[in-house]
Amino acid sequence: MSEQKVAVVTGASSGNGRAIALRLATDGLIVVCSDLQPNARPGGYDEEPDVPTHELIETRGGAATFVVANATSMGEMSEVVEAAVSQYGHLDVMVNNAGIFTGLATIVDESEEDFDKTIAVNLKGVWIGSKLAITQFLQQEVNGNSRGTVVNIASIGGLVGLAQEPGYCASKGGVVNLTRQLAVDFADKKIHVNAVCPGFLETALVRPFLDDPDLNAGLHAQSPWPNLGTASDVAKAVSFLAGDESAWVTGSNLVVDGGFTAR
Ligand SMILES: NC(=O)c1ccc[n+]([C@@H]2O[C@H](COP(=O)([O-])OP(=O)(O)OC[C@H]3O[C@@H](n4cnc5c(N)ncnc54)[C@H](O)[C@@H]3O)[C@@H](O)[C@H]2O)c1
DSSP, rough: OOOOOOOEEETTSSSSHHHHHHHHHHTOOOOEEEEEESSSOTTTSSSSSSSOOOHHHHHTTOEEEEEEEOOOOHHHHHHHHHHHHHHHSOOOOOEOOOOOOOOHHHHOSSSSSHHHIIIIIIHHHHHHHHHHHHHTTTTSSSBBBBEEEEEEEGGGGGSSSTTTHHHHHHHHHHHHHHHHHHHHHHGGTTTTEEEEOOOESGGGGHHHHHSSHHHHHHHHOOOOSSSSSEEHHHHHHHHEEEEEEEGOOOOOEEEEEEEEEGO
């Protein structure tokens, strides 16, 4: 049984998930990295993209492991949680980060297949990760002021309508309110459930926007803050929600967007 806190991060190989895993390891947590593949997606902005996240953590003196899993599969995600518990004795933090964006289209042109895929990964994946983590937390004692913490990576697309993103916004709106709902059900058990709602930032997922001069200019024009964010901005917010300083924070959707949704 490890004394260190143990976190699972889904979609940990690239972008936000990778930055979150690296940050939690720096915070002293053991990180079980999970993704479809260990390597970062091509076209991202990750440091040392050829080195899988768990190896990078180990190189920097942290503790991590990798378990391949599709976040949409209850069976595969059960194995991820089981790996954390069997190797380290407990699970303390579940970061449901894995997500996809299938491209800009209004509902007229969005395919049913893309809508189903988006809901499956972005919303059902969060439901599965939360269900498995909370089931495990309920078998554990309260440690400090928490029996366990879920941090969901939603989006500003869960708070406002983003042009031509119907499936994505629907999925993230679901995550935002699932987060509140779970917080209500499990507050009395001292289980924290929060979400981070990032704005547009530099990852492979947003590369198509950033590489298009018009879309890029539009994003900058809509952002009150002079620069777009980075994955490490999201990771810092997750670090706060996963740590002891947020002991009385549950059911919140922490907006990290440079003021994008402030007006
Ligand atoms: N980049 C942004 O501007 C932004 C803004 C708001 C929210 N988000 C959210 O942040 C999260 C991470 O996005 P990102 O920008 O880092 O994207 P990304 O594409 O750079 O990385 C996503 C990672 O998730 C993995 N993944 C995809 N589908 C998976 C599945 N079914 N099971 C397991 N892993 C899977 C990918 O392999 C990849 O490693 C997503 O939930 C996304 O919606 C991103």
